[in-house]
Amino acid sequence: MAQTFDTLAAIYDHGFDTLIDVRSPAEFAEDHIPGAINLPSLSNDERAEVGTIYKQVSPFLARKVGAALVLRNVAHHVETALMDHDGAWRPLVYCWRGGQRSGVCAMVLGEIGWRADKIAGGYQTYRKLVQVALYEDPLPHRFVLLDGYTGTAKTALLAKLGARGVQTLDLEGLAAHRGSLLGAMPGGQPSQRGFETALMSALTQLDPTRPTVVEAESSKIGKINIPPQVWAIMARAPRIDLTAPIAARTAYIADDYADILRDPDTVRTRLNPLRKSRGHGVVDRWQALQDAKDYAGLAAALMVDHYDPSYAKSRRIEERDIIAEIHAQTLCQDGQDKAADAIAAVIAKL
Numbered sequence: 265m266a267q268t269f270d271t272l273a274a275i276y277d278h279g280f281d282t283l284i285d286v287r288s289p290a291e292f293a294e295d296h297i298p299g300a301i302n303l304p305s306l307s308n309d310e311r312a313e314v315g316t317i318y319k320q321v322s323p324f325l326a327r328k329v330g331a332a333l334v335l336r337n338v339a340h341h342v343e344t345a346l347m348d349h350d351g352a353w354r355p356l357v358y359c360w361r362g363g364q365r366s367g368v369c370a371m372v373l374g375e376i377g378w379r380a381d382k383i384a385g386g387y388q389t390y391r392k393l394v395q396v397a398l399y400e401d402p403l404p405h406r407f408v409l410l411d412g413y414t415g416t417a418k419t420a421l422l423a424k425l426g427a428r429g430v431q432t433l434d435l436e437g438l439a440a441h442r443g444s445l446l447g448a449m450p451g452g453q454p455s456q457r458g459f460e461t462a463l464m465s466a467l468t469q470l471d472p473t474r475p476t477v478v479e480a481e482s483s484k485i486g487k488i489n490i491p492p493q494v495w496a497i498m499a500r501a502p503r504i505d506l507t508a509p510i511a512a513r514t515a516y517i518a519d520d521y522a523d524i525l526r527d528p529d530t531v532r533t534r535l536n537p538l539r540k541s542r543g544h545g546v547v548d549r550w551q552a553l554q555d556a557k558d559y560a561g562l563a564a565a566l567m568v569d570h571y572d573p574s575y576a577k578s579r580r581i582e583e584r585d586i587i588a589e590i591h592a593q594t595l596c597q598d599g600q601d602k603a604a605d606a607i608a609a610v611i612a613k614l
Contacts, residue, residue, distance in 0.1 A: 266362060266384035272393045272464065280356035280381070286369050287359050287387065295457035297358070297390050298465045303341045305334040305365040327364075334365060338372050346373075354379045362386035391457070394464050398491035404472040407433075407497045408611065411480040411584070412506030414444060414571035415513030415563070417520075417595045417603075418479045421506070424604035430611050431476045438462045441486035443479075445570065446524045446534055448486060459488045467494075475614045477504075477607070482578075502585040504607055508592040508599075510567060516595040517563040525559040542570060 269275045275297060285292050285300040288311045292302040306314065310333050318326035355373055357380060359365035366382040373380035383389060397403070410418050419436055426432045436443045440453045454462065470476055480503060483490050490498070508516075524530055531554045539547045546569050553562040588610040592603040 266382050267356065268384045269389060269393075272390075272397065272468065275383075275390055275393070276465075276468065278356055281354045282356070284355050284357045284369070285359075285387070286357055286365050291360065291387075294455045295387075295391070295461050297387070298461060300358075301345075303345060303369075305337050305359070305369055306330065307337075310337075330364070331368070334368050335372070338369050342372070342376070349378065351377050354381075356381055356383065358383040358386045358390075360386050361388055394460055397464055397467075398460055398493050401493065403467065403493045403497060405467065405470060405497055406472065406475045407478045407501040408475045408587070408614065409480040409498060409501045409503040410477055410506060410607070411503040411586075412508075413513065413575050414567055415517040415520075415595075416506045416508050416592065417516050417600055418506060420520075420600055421604050421607065422477065422479060424600055425477055425608060425611075428604060428608045430608050431470055431474050433466060433470065433476050433478045435463075435478060435481055435490065436485060438466065439485040439488040441488065442521075443481055443485045445538070445566070446521055446531070448524075448534075450523075453486050453488055456488060460491060463491070463494065475611055477611060502587045504610055505584075505586050505589045506592065506603065506607075507589065508595055510564065512592065512595045512599070513567060514560055514564040517567070518560045521563065522559070525554065525562055526557075528554055531562075538570065 267278070269278070276299075283297060283300040285296045285302050286305040287296075287302075288304050288306055288308045289302060290308045290311075292300075292304070296302070314326050314330040314333070317329055355370075355378060357366045357370045357373070359369075359382075362383055362385045366386060370380045370382040385392075410421060412418055419434065419442070422432045422434050436447075438454075439459055440449050440451065441447050442449065453459070478498065478501070481490065481498070483495055518525065524534075532551060535547050535550055550562060550565055550569070553559075553565055588607075590603055590606045590610075592599045
């Protein structure tokens with residue numbers, strides 16, 4: 265009998281020893297239920313092969329070929345990854361819709377003697393619950409946005425605030441992107457679904473009765489969209505405005521973005537699209553600074569010519585409820601610690 269889950273909390277607290285995702289590695293990589301391990305019943309190539317047979321030959325033949333492949337792969341998992349489990353082990357299995365792939369796997373594991381079951385509706389049950397939470401139902405959380413010009417170490421300050429007991433949510437960390445023109449990180453970003461799974465998991469660990477500090481963002485971080493219900497909280501959240509001298513911001517950006525600023529091909533690729541909005545002369549000057557290895561000069565020029573004007577424009581357009589202004593004279597570790605202490609003091613009064 266399949267396990268039915270009506271809430272995300274129930275899925276997270278499923279009570280089984282191991283959660284097994286039997287979908288293909290590609291499906292698992294795009295998104296999966298937190299805590300699941302991947303023991304695919306079909307490889308990526310096998311899934312494509314069965315799908316082709318289903319569409320081009322016949323569903324019956326596809327089911328025969330698929331059944332043989334699934335049974336062979338489940339047998340391999342029993343002989344390898346699952347061999348050390350004793351008779352008391354309780355696995356919970358899911359596939360895309362909670363159908364044949366998870367059904368066959370759970371049946372085989374059950375016949376061995378393990379108390380195996382599957383999730384009714386499979387991954388789609390979980391995904392629908394995430395969608396409702398992030399796209400439909402209002403979230404109960406209270407955000408305070410940490411706002412400020414580029415280079416004011418907002419992401420670093422989130423970590424320092426967390427160490428001080430302040431509740432925080434690092435959207436850029438979840439999106440694997442620093443949220444700016446040069447913000448891409450090694451390894452790339454997760455899928456939108458993968459981001460939303462990580463975001464929902466983080467939200468469920470927060471206390472909604474306490475304020476949560478979140479870095480002020482646009483509605484998109486790299487290729488990732490902030491879901492509507494999270495954006496709704498951000499749009500009405502009060503802000504702490506962080507300022508710092510441009511010399512301090514320049515030093516911080518030159519250090520924090522060192523991997524990007526020192527890569528001429530990456531800089532050229534990311535700056536060229538701005539020729540239409542900033543002009544060829546400005547972008548050529550930026551490129552000349554990079555060619556000359558004047559990384560601090562490039563960081564300063566990007567702030568003066570691009571980041572700061574964009575931020576100032578957004579401030580004129582948006583209505584912002586500023587509850588505190590924190591000035592960091594420096595953004596070295598000591599300067600960040602002082603700023604974090606001041607921000608934490610503000611949050612403690614809320």
